[in-house]
Amino acid sequence: MRRPFPKDEPKRLQMSASFVPPKAAKNYGIWIDGAWVSGEGQEIRATNPANGQAVSVLHEATEADVDLACKSARAAFELGWGTSTGERRAEVLLRAAAGIRANAEELAWYEMAESGKPHKQARAEIERSAMLWDYAATQARSLTGESFAGLGEDYLAMTLRVPIGVAAIITPWNFPFLIISQKLPFALAAGCAVVVKPSEMTSATTLLLGPLLKEAGLPDGVCNIVTGSGRVTGEAMLRHPLTRMISFTGSTSVGKHAMKVGAEQLKKVSLELGGKNAHIVMDDADLDAALDAALHGAFLNAGQSCNQGARLLLQKGIAEEFAGRFIEAARSIPVGDTLRDDILMGPMINEAQYRKVLGYIETGKSEGARLALGGTYREENGGRYIDPTIFTDVSRHMRIAQEEIFGPVCAILTFETLEEAFEIANSTGYGLSAGIWTGNTSAALKAARRLEAGTVWVNTYLDGPAELPFGGVGASGIGREVGRIGCEEFMDVKTVQFRSGGYQPRWIGKAI
Numbered sequence: 001m002r003r004p005f006p007k008d009e010p011k012r013l014q015m016s017a018s019f020v021p022p023k024a025a026k027n028y029g030i031w032i033d034g035a036w037v038s039g040e041g042q043e044i045r046a047t048n049p050a051n052g053q054a055v056s057v058l059h060e061a062t063e064a065d066v067d068l069a070c071k072s073a074r075a076a077f078e079l080g081w082g083t084s085t086g087e088r089r090a091e092v093l094l095r096a097a098a099g100i101r102a103n104a105e106e107l108a109w110y111e112m113a114e115s116g117k118p119h120k121q122a123r124a125e126i127e128r129s130a131m132l133w134d135y136a137a138t139q140a141r142s143l144t145g146e147s148f149a150g151l152g153e154d155y156l157a158m159t160l161r162v163p164i165g166v167a168a169i170i171t172p173w174n175f176p177f178l179i180i181s182q183k184l185p186f187a188l189a190a191g192c193a194v195v196v197k198p199s200e201m202t203s204a205t206t207l208l209l210g211p212l213l214k215e216a217g218l219p220d221g222v223c224n225i226v227t228g229s230g231r232v233t234g235e236a237m238l239r240h241p242l243t244r245m246i247s248f249t250g251s252t253s254v255g256k257h258a259m260k261v262g263a264e265q266l267k268k269v270s271l272e273l274g275g276k277n278a279h280i281v282m283d284d285a286d287l288d289a290a291l292d293a294a295l296h297g298a299f300l301n302a303g304q305s306c307n308q309g310a311r312l313l314l315q316k317g318i319a320e321e322f323a324g325r326f327i328e329a330a331r332s333i334p335v336g337d338t339l340r341d342d343i344l345m346g347p348m349i350n351e352a353q354y355r356k357v358l359g360y361i362e363t364g365k366s367e368g369a370r371l372a373l374g375g376t377y378r379e380e381n382g383g384r385y386i387d388p389t390i391f392t393d394v395s396r397h398m399r400i401a402q403e404e405i406f407g408p409v410c411a412i413l414t415f416e417t418l419e420e421a422f423e424i425a426n427s428t429g430y431g432l433s434a435g436i437w438t439g440n441t442s443a444a445l446k447a448a449r450r451l452e453a454g455t456v457w458v459n460t461y462l463d464g465p466a467e468l469p470f471g472g473v474g475a476s477g478i479g480r481e482v483g484r485i486g487c488e489e490f491m492d493v494k495t496v497q498f499r500s501g502g503y504q505p506r507w508i509g510k511a512i
Contacts, residue, residue, distance in 0.1 A: 019105040021113075025054035028203070030061050030227055031210035033072040034220025039065055041228055044200050049116030049347040050338050052382025056114065056204045060228035066195065066236035069224035073166045073193035074242045076221030082163050082191045086141035093140060093185050095216035096209075097133035100126065103212065110204035111177050116346040116383070117301055118338045128464075129181035132482065135466035136185035139487045143190065154502035160494045163191030164268060165244035167490055168237040170230070170258075171206065172250045173199035173349055174304045174406075179249050179272075180206050182470065182481045187247070188222065190490035195243065196225045197234055201349060203227045230254060244268065245490065249306075252404075252430075252475045259478075270479030270489050272306070272471055274404040275432030278425035279309035279461060280447070282418070283317035285437035286459070291322070293461040295329055297435065299388050300462070302335075302345045303408035304353070306476070307433050309461060311401055312412045313421050319414045323392060326412070327373045330388040345408060347383040354384040357407030364391045364400040369411070396424045404430070418443055426452045432476035435461040454480070 025045065029036035039059030046056040061069070081089075100107065104126045111122040145159035167187050171179045176198055187194050198206035210225050226233055230250075238246055238261040248258045249272040262269035279297050281290045297309030314322050335345040348354040354377075361375050374389030386408055394401050394411040401411045415421045425434055435457035436447040444458045454472040457463065464470065469480035479489055 019103075019109065021109055025057050026204065027057040028207050028227070029059060030065060030069070031207060031223075031225040032065070032069045032221075033076075033224065034210075034214050036210075037065070037068075039227065041065070041232065044227065044229075046114050046201055046203060048113045048382075049349050050381075050383040055110065058200060058203055058227040060200070061197075061226035061233045061236075062228075063232075063236040066226055066233060066240060069195045069226050070166060070237075070240045070242040072221040072224055073195050076219055077163070077165060077191075077193035079219070079221075081193055081219055081222045082165070084191065086143065086189075089140035089189055089191065090137040092213075092217045093133050093137035093189060096185070096213055096218070097130045097137070099212040099216055100130040100133060103208070104130075107177060107205050107208060110208065111202075112338050114202040114204055115173060115176060116338060116349055118340075118343045118346055120341065120343075121301070125175065125178045129177050132178075132181040132466050133185045135482075136189040136487070139186065139484060140189035142484070143487055143491070145493070152502070154500045155498070156500075157495065157497045160496060161190075161488065161491045162494050164490055164492050165192065166242050167192045167194045167245040167247055168240070168243040169194055169196045170234050170237065170246075170248045170250065171196070171198050173202040174301060174306075176202040177205040180209070182486070183247050183249075184209070184223065186482070186486040187490045188218070190487045192245075192490045193222045194224070195237055195240075196223065197230075197237055198225070198227065200227060200229055238262070239265070241265070246270070247479075247481075247489070248272070255477060270471075270481070271477035272479075272481060273432075273475060273477040274406075274430060275306045275308065275472065275476050276311060276402065276404050276428045276430040277307060277309050277433045277435070277453070278311045278313055278421075278451070280313045280421050280425065280434070280436040280438075281315065281318065281322055282421075282436065282438040282440065282443060283315045284439040285318070286439070287318065287322060287325075289459070290437040291325055291329060293435070293437070294326060295333070297461045298410040299330065299333055299345055299408050302348065302386070303357075303410075304349060304406050306404075307455075307462060308406075309435060310405065310410060311425075312410055313424055314412060314414050315421070316414050316416050319412075323372070323412055327390055330373055330390060330410075333388050335385055335387055345385075345388070347385050348407065351384060353406065354386065357386055357405055357409060360400055360403075360405045360407070360409060361386075361389055364394075364398070364409070364411070367398045367400065369394045369398060369400060372412075374408070396427050402428050418446060422447070422450045426450075429475040430472070431474040432472035433457065 041060030
């Protein structure tokens with residue numbers, strides 16, 4: 001069902017006087033060894049999902065380009081970044097954070113223009129990203145090993161954390177700058193050199209990091225940024241013999257491929273993949289707070305989020321009331337032009353995703369779920385929009401309750417007991433995040449232990465302080481990002497053993 005575009009035209013957001021939105025697409029090279037290089041591959045045009053206009057002109061990095069980037073990273077690592085002091089790395093990261101804040105309007109505009117998210121949301125994500133760079137700077141000076149002094153009078157040992165070397169970082173299109181900021185500063189804090197590939201649909205903000213990092217004092221070659229498709233550029237990065245680690249965020253299917261390549265070459269692999277997250281509301285919950293969080297969790301970024309609270313589980317005592325309030329509130333979520341200051345949901349990223357989500361809406365209907373809200377859509381002014389869509393009368397085995405849709409579609413399921421809620425929540429192969437709203441401490445503690453997810457939110461949803469690690473289990477991935485562990489992911493542990501005397505011959509020497 002198509003719905004007409006709203007006729008009212010609220011005032012658009014005003015850009016900072018220091019940044020004037022460009023009138024034409026910006027042409028980029030690839031960033032290697034601290035300078036722009038012309039990519040040898042085909043031209044790629046990144047377009048604005050809201051209007052179809054070209055935003056950036058990129059050049060796909062070929063296997064030869066990736067080879068140059070990896071060699072540059074390895075040379076920079078060996079020339080001293082890998083053994084640089086934590087103080088030096090922290091200074092670079094803090095200056096980078098300041099540079100991000102100084103250029104926040106430009107970064108936010110490109111983030112909005114390429115990914116189709118509302119400008120207000122994009123601006124908030126740039127600010128949060130800068131905080132991650134600040135935090136990573138603290139970790140550069142805090143990475144320690146352990147000492148073992150109880151091994152004997154003449155025997156001392158320690159463990160050292162050492163950077164793994166060159167890391168290949170591949171990021172997706174839905175939160176381009178935020179996700180690179182969950183990986184890159186932590187890799188740099190650990191002392192790694194990196195080759196980064198953003199999604200070819202949303203490369204601009206990552207490319208803009210290149211000059212910012214150079215200005216912040218990062219040595220040439222420590223961070224190289226290549227653009228292109230996963231099939232060409234990404235594959236070359238995964239397979240290059242100089243990349244010691246693969247850090248990938250994206251779909252579960254591509255993550256499995258990255259894991260396979262890593263296994264073939266015995267590389268360390270960290271994956272942050274899909275999710276089908278359960279958001280549980282108990283009878284005794286603060287329903288007003290839970291309502292806001294459930295709406296935010298289900299429809300932020302037009303549902304194009306791995307952390308989306310796509311399954312709303314309601315205890316039967318409050319199910320009818322809460323579902324009614326949820327549906328009515330979702331009906332009023334403004335969808336449209338991402339420059340409007342009242343817009344909360346923008347377009348689908350591209351036609352393929354738009355068609356995929358519409359297909360799942362039809363699947364939900366055919367499976368017998370009740371379409372309680374939405375299902376409406378429109379293609380207007382070059383953008384493809386789907387309104388907030390809610391299904392009720394959903395069973396746990398339906399595809400819309402099992403498969404990641406990655407769009408503004410929420411399935412409401414009901415339960416009677418906490419045990420039943422856990423069974424439903426854990427009934428998919430995913431395990432990225434989950435949330436529960438309850439006033440019962442015992443129920444909260446049980447949820448923390450029983451929900452099979454890398455993150456469990458209790459009486460909150462989508463919080464993410466920089467101190468806390470993030471990642472999933474099962475089909476949602478392996479490894480962790482952010483926090484102290486986010487740095488340790490990019491490091492190896494080396495054991496060092498000392499004897500100051502008292503060595504007792506125990507092999508050939510013993511017989512002589």
